Amino acid sequence: MNKTTKDGANLVIKTLSWGWILWFAVPYFFILTTFFVKFSAAASVLSDNRFWAAFFISVISALVVVVLTALFSVPVAYYLTYHPSRYANIIEPLLIDIPQTFPPVAVGVIYLFMLGPSSPINIAFTFAAVVIAKLLVSAPFTIGYTLRKFREIKDSKLDLVARSLGAHTGDVVLRVLTPLARRDITAGLTLSWARSMGEFGGSLIFAGVIAYKTEILPTYTNRVVGTDPFLALAATTILTIFAIVTIIAVRSLFKPKKITRA
Amino acid sequence: MSKLTIHNLTKSYNGRKILDGLDFEVKEDEIVAIMGKSGSGKTTLLLSMLGFIVPEAGEIWLDEQEISGWPIEKRQIAYVPQDYALFPHLSVENNIAFGLTIRKIDVTTRKNKVNELLKIVELSPEIAHRSIEELSGGEKQRVALARALAIQPNLFLFDEPLGAVDIETKEPVGRELRLLIKKLRIPAIIITHDPSDAKNLGDMTYYLDNGRLSKREV
Numbered sequence: 001m002n003k004t005t006k007d008g009a010n011l012v013i014k015t016l017s018w019g020w021i022l023w024f025a026v027p028y029f030f031i032l033t034t035f036f037v038k039f040s041a042a043a044s045v046l047s048d049n050r051f052w053a054a055f056f057i058s059v060i061s062a063l064v065v066v067v068l069t070a071l072f073s074v075p076v077a078y079y080l081t082y083h084p085s086r087y088a089n090i091i092e093p094l095l096i097d098i099p100q101t102f103p104p105v106a107v108g109v110i111y112l113f114m115l116g117p118s119s120p121i122n123i124a125f126t127f128a129a130v131v132i133a134k135l136l137v138s139a140p141f142t143i144g145y146t147l148r149k150f151r152e153i154k155d156s157k158l159d160l161v162a163r164s165l166g167a168h169t170g171d172v173v174l175r176v177l178t179p180l181a182r183r184d185i186t187a188g189l190t191l192s193w194a195r196s197m198g199e200f201g202g203s204l205i206f207a208g209v210i211a212y213k214t215e216i217l218p219t220y221t222n223r224v225v226g227t228d229p230f231l232a233l234a235a236t237t238i239l240t241i242f243a244i245v246t247i248i249a250v251r252s253l254f255k256p257k258k259i260t261r262a
Numbered sequence: 263m264s265k266l267t268i269h270n271l272t273k274s275y276n277g278r279k280i281l282d283g284l285d286f287e288v289k290e291d292e293i294v295a296i297m298g299k300s301g302s303g304k305t306t307l308l309l310s311m312l313g314f315i316v317p318e319a320g321e322i323w324l325d326e327q328e329i330s331g332w333p334i335e336k337r338q339i340a341y342v343p344q345d346y347a348l349f350p351h352l353s354v355e356n357n358i359a360f361g362l363t364i365r366k367i368d369v370t371t372r373k374n375k376v377n378e379l380l381k382i383v384e385l386s387p388e389i390a391h392r393s394i395e396e397l398s399g400g401e402k403q404r405v406a407l408a409r410a411l412a413i414q415p416n417l418f419l420f421d422e423p424l425g426a427v428d429i430e431t432k433e434p435v436g437r438e439l440r441l442l443i444k445k446l447r448i449p450a451i452i453i454t455h456d457p458s459d460a461k462n463l464g465d466m467t468y469y470l471d472n473g474r475l476s477k478r479e480v
Binding site for chain 1: 342360
């Protein structure tokens with residue numbers, strides 16, 4: 001911005017922007033500060049076995065979600081890139097936008113009817129139910145990022161050149177698309193991981209809150225917030241730290257890069 | 263030495279004939295420029311020869327073989343797009359050796375072949391370990407040529423080869439490219455919208471209009 005321009009509009013823009021930034025930053029500072037001030041009360045969470053169980057179930061289920069997403073995102077993004085369908089404007093939102101904006105509670109209710117006690121395959125209230133509920137809302141980030149990058153690579157004709165040099169589909173995927181989309185896939189997986197750690201509504205309804213089995217950090221927090229707010233404070237702080245650290249770390253390590261052109 | 267013959271090549275989109283029974287021939291060591299306005303079907307023709315678009319009718323002969331049903335990776339046609347499309351994640355050496363790596367050629371043979379190709383395109387062997395970002399425009403063009411040559415192509419397809427070159431250097435870069443192609447004795451097709459590029463690079467120029475090709479004196 002030019003330093004000599006000092007008109008009213010700039011001042012308004014600056015004030016609005018900083019007001020917005022602070023409004024978004026304050027909750028994180030607040031939760032971290034409160035945690036340290038109330039540390040002795042909140043630290044009791046460390047001796048709560050149920051908390052640790054919820055912590056590990058959260059982490060392991062999120063890892064399973066990330067592995068499944070990583071396995072599927074490249075082939076699915078390849079298929080959508082190279083097999084344009086006339087139904088693309090239905091299929092793509094179904095895989096990307098709708099799950100990201102769909103009410104998580106509704107996800108839980110749908111799965112409860114589809115894969116719950118009234119269906120032939122009843123997996124409600126199990127670890128698998130936690131994973132399935134998390135997968136639906138988390139995977140779209142990775143699919144979306146990978147798909148966008150694959151399309152960018154296709155526009156640059158790098159895939160076409162690779163094919164003219166003798167590359168088959170497997171070579172194009174492994175030697176061109178995936179290495180070039182590495183940063184985008186990683187960024188997508190990070191968001192999928194973070195979303196998965198925070199998922200609540202779907203798990204609550206479809207997997208329930210069974211101690212040592214399906215209780216995850218968000219449902220743990222929801223359970224204790226009424227009876228022991230300091231336990232909720234501790235669990236929330238841990239969720240916050242996890243989310244901030246993973247996203248900032250991966251964002252600074254893997255900056256998505258545009259394809260350089262000659 | 264190879265030769266390209268195209269007979270009755272036809273392709274339409276939404277009922278409109280983009281290529282309307284094209285016939286033409288490119289002899290060995292001949293450079294043919296194909297000109298046309300945007301939307302005239304230049305890209306459709308290029309992608310049909312390359313094997314990325316399936317024409318409705320017609321034959322494409324490369325030497326004694328009819329290749330119109332062949333997949334793109336089997337045709338051994340060297341495709342060089344406007345901005346050269348070098349792989350940004352690979353070094354110069356690995357770019358040039360891409361087609362050899364795909365064919366599972368061993369490392370030593372690959373390295374020797376890369377050195378040999380660098381010599382052919384008149385680049386110094388030290389360039390092999392550089393990254394693509396460190397190359398000048400002219401060097402990129404030569405690396406793209408070397409990469410295409412590695413698969414011993416039967417035909418060169420250039421899409422706007424001077425499209426990304428500065429106006430001041432267009433003439434010398436074009437002249438060098440033409441000399442190199444001539445030296446290699448591989449038939450070449452240059453797709454361009456620029457009459458001066460067609461004149462500088464090609465032995466003859468065809469003009470694509472309404473799905474038909476006509477010969478133009480340049």
